Amino acid sequence: MSDNSVFPGDKIASIEEYEAGNNTFDDGDMVRAAAVGEKNMDKETRVVDINHPKLLSVPKVGDVIIGTVAAVMSSMIAVTIDYINGNPTTSKVECICGTRNMRIRNVALVNDIASLKIVAHLNGTIHAVMNEPDLGIMFTKCRKCVGKVVSKSSDAIKCTDCGWIDERKLSSNFGKSNFVKLRE
Structure with missing residues (x-):
């Protein structure tokens, strides 16, 4: 492997130096790899990407996802992402959606199909909400x-x-x- 090779979770750059691009995510302090591949740091646009033979589908903040509820806990649900902005994905990345402040006891059940909006990438976890009428x-x-x-x-x-x-x-x-x- 070359010196440019990275693995998921590897630190690539500080968020003060570069922004997260394809197959990367911002953990609040560092830009980290979300896939195995070769890092590409564009010094003009200040964006870092990971080149991977198969482009993984990691949703960005503001994307609307459709997925299958994989787990239901007392204050959140875990959803396996099947579509990002209407486009199918095969990466089977999961996100979590907090349900603590909802007045409904049974927000969802396992295997329900849900539409969520991505609001954050924190600590290697994708966070989503369903607080709009179409979600x-x-x-x-x-x-x-x-x-x-x-x-x-x-x-x-x-x-x-x-x-x-x-x-x-x-x-x-x-x-x-x-x-x-x-x-x-």
Whole structure:
């Protein structure tokens, strides 16, 4: 390997010297590698990139992602990112979304499809929120019988098979089959 080779998490430059580019992230103090590859430090634009044969999809702050809920904890959910701004990704990067300040008890369940907005990259973790009307759960099933559900209100669903009513933080795009084409 050459002297320019880096591994995920390697320190590349100080954020005072360079900005994070492709396959890199800003941890608040340093620009770090998000992929294995060769670093490319552009001295004119002051941006550092990692050249990798396959471009990994790491969302940037402000990007809207669609993903599958992988874990539900008491104050947050973990979401595996499947789409970034409507474009598919295969990197299976995860982000977390805090749910502590939401008044809904069951914000999401594992395997729900959610739309989130990326707000930060801190300590090697991607942080997201779902505090806008078009953000939230876009697809879910009944927790009791795994049947089809319909929206009852902005934060409740009803099963068409068993009649069970449950809470979720629903997106304004809930139930629409074309949710992948949100941002074109």
